[in-house]
Amino acid sequence: MMPMGGDQIEEAVAYAAKVLRATVGLDWSVKAGGLEWSCLETAEHIACDLVSYAGQLTGRATDGWVPFEIAFDEGSGPDDAIRVIESTGGLLSAVVRTTPPGVRAYHPYPHGSADAVGFAAMGVAEVLLHTYDIAQALGVDAEPPAALCEAVLAWLFPQVQPARTSADQWATLLWATGRGTLPGRPRLDSWRWHNSLAIPAGRVVLREVPPAAAADLAAGGTGGFTWIEGGPFEGTRRAAEMVTKAYASGVHRPEWGMFALVRAADEVAVGGMGFHGPPDEGGVAEVGYDLAVAARGQGYASEALDALSTLALSRPGVTSLLAVIDPENTPSQAVVTRSGYVRISDRENTRAYARRP
The missing domain is CATH 3.40.630.30 (Gcn5-related N-acetyltransferase (GNAT))
Structure with missing residues (x-):
């Protein structure tokens, strides 16, 4: 089985930190690729997602988001942002590992809840995709491990025909999230992932x-x-x-x-x-x-x-x-x-x- 859990969150965060640390001397005030946020704001969004997913599971939230959010301290820069992503990724990975089987918490897509595996997959997806958005804006290459992409597709995008080779996993994930093209498939203007019902x-x-x-x-x-x-x-x-x-x-x-x-x-x-x-x-x-x-x-x-x-x-x-x-x-x-x-x-x-x- 393609695993999805704390190990995969940590692998995704380590990959993101490596990519992003190569860009700390660049201008993070520019818009991230395809987004309205700056690169620094996109990094903050990654951290917010990771910690909010952890909070949903630990708080056993069933009827909405736990009402809190995090924000970078004023004056924080790229290196600070990366440290926060690493910290919040560690929180989510720990929570996913310790959440009992059967526990579900609120998430709007598509049925109003997700289990720990679902939150892990969403966390990995957020890290991989928004790291790409930042790297694209800064002119840096970013291609995550194929096994992570394959697992995200299999857990969150069951309606998407999988890639035939490991080399195509990342391109398929980019296509499934409206960020790229694939031969024989129309480009997507909108998309949603699927948490198991x-x-x-x-x-x-x-x-x-x-x-x-x-x-x-x-x-x-x-x-x-x-x-x-x-x-x-x-x-x-x-x-x-x-x-x-x-x-x-x-x-x-x-x-x-x-x-x-x-x-x-x-x-x-x-x-x-x-x-x-x-x-x-x-x-x-x-x-x-x-x-x-x-x-x-x-x-x-x-x-x-x-x-x-x-x-x-x-x-x-x-x-x-x-x-x-x-x-x-x-x-x-x-x-x-x-x-x-x-x-x-x-x-x-x-x-x-x-x-x-």
């Missing part, structure tokens, strides 16, 4: 599995989750492989892939659930799910499927959800029935169930 569902929470975690699950890893005995089951790994292939092909769409079913009480993953892809031209999306043997028969799947279906059917253009089940799988048929699905015409040798708004 979490859907409360009674005793479980559906946690969206981004491509970085899906790749690890497909390869036999844990995807960053703590699994119940016997998990993840084979269907979950197959679903993760589908997400991985869709991402590599550029057709993966956030929120229409895979979710891990995690018990709210102890943060143990008990299964997987999600969609076979985004809705088709008729607005129909197919659902699937899979629980570890030790978690079956306890109602987890019904609670999760009802919550996931309710949310999916509230989205514009979605006309119905489809579940296709083997005739002998009576427990699964009971799950969909309890979740509001009704039987429709069979699909070849399987039974089909649909739920509509």
Whole structure:
């Protein structure tokens, strides 16, 4: 799995400090590339982001930004700015390492919250991209490690087809954030990154599995989750492989892939659930799910499927959800029935169930 956490924050900050220290004798009052801020103001913005992300997590903020900010002392120069970036980066990396699993804090994009991995990825992205903005304005070359760029793309930009080679990772990240061009792709005038969605569902929470975690699950890893005995089951790994292939092909769409079913009480993953892809031209999306043997028969799947279906059917253009089940799988048929699905015409040798708004 492409890691994202305290180590990556520290690596990004060390890279930025090295690049920026080569510019301390230049004029930081000029506008940073593509921004309205000066280079010094852009550095201050980097530090503000790092410390505010740390504050969101430590303050467990759920309904807005913790109301504070930092500012450079009057008369601070480039060297001072770099020291503040290093200090605030250290704060965020420490907080990310010590934040318990399952903790989420307010961030507006796109669902109103992010977990520690999300804040780490956003922090790395802010450091890499705004270091580039400063360096570009000052005429200094800046290209961060390809592995950092690849990880940011996989955690924050699941809708963007990944680069095929390590040499193209930075160019892809620049394109994804409206800072560059790529052959065959239109230049972006606006963009947003994507923090993974979490859907409360009674005793479980559906946690969206981004491509970085899906790749690890497909390869036999844990995807960053703590699994119940016997998990993840084979269907979950197959679903993760589908997400991985869709991402590599550029057709993966956030929120229409895979979710891990995690018990709210102890943060143990008990299964997987999600969609076979985004809705088709008729607005129909197919659902699937899979629980570890030790978690079956306890109602987890019904609670999760009802919550996931309710949310999916509230989205514009979605006309119905489809579940296709083997005739002998009576427990699964009971799950969909309890979740509001009704039987429709069979699909070849399987039974089909649909739920509509």
